[in-house]
Amino acid sequence: MAxxxxxxxxxxxxxxxxxVLGQYERLRAGMAELRxxxxxxxxxxxxxxxxxxxxVDARGQLxxxxxxxxxxxAHRPDQLAALTTATVRDAASSAARAVQDLVAGYLPPGSGVxxxxxxxxxxxxxxxxx
Numbered sequence: 001m002a003x004x005x006x007x008x009x010x011x012x013x014x015x016x017x018x019x020v021l022g023q024y025e026r027l028r029a030g031m032a033e034l035r036x037x038x039x040x041x042x043x044x045x046x047x048x049x050x051x052x053x054x055x056v057d058a059r060g061q062l063x064x065x066x067x068x069x070x071x072x073x074a075h076r077p078d079q080l081a082a083l084t085t086a087t088v089r090d091a092a093s094s095a096a097r098a099v100q101d102l103v104a105g106y107l108p109p110g111s112g113v114x115x116x117x118x119x120x121x122x123x124x125x126x127x128x129x130x
Contacts, residue, residue, distance in 0.1 A: 031107040037102060043095035045087050050072065052087045059098050060092035 041058040051071035055064035065088070073082055107113050116124040 034106045043091050045091035047087045054088040054091045056091045056095050
């Protein structure tokens with residue numbers, strides 16, 4: 001009877017190990033795809049008047065800024081600077097949300113990393129689940 005119980009436990013452990021290995025392989029394969037998607041990612045925002053267009057990459061770094069020639073006539077320099085800053089900030093915020101959603105889709109649900117990506121809180125990385 002003990003041998004049957006041991007076999008059942010071993011089978012259960014083997015099944016769990018296979019499941020974990022499968023999750024790891026899917027995660028590993030997904031990381032290459034995620035890397036490609038992030039390297040090609042950009043987010044663009046336009047000011048309400050359409051005179052400023054800002055594009056950022058996946059890290060929220062400005063990669064392109066377009067100022068319509070009419071922007072110099074429509075705004076004083078300090079206003080144009082504020083409008084440009086707000087437009088870049090909007091693009092970066094949009095990028096952060098999109099990247100969080102994208103990355104979270106490649107991580108196991110409930111993982112500390114997925115929680116960190118969603119919340120930006122380091123505590124999520126340190127929390128133990130289970």
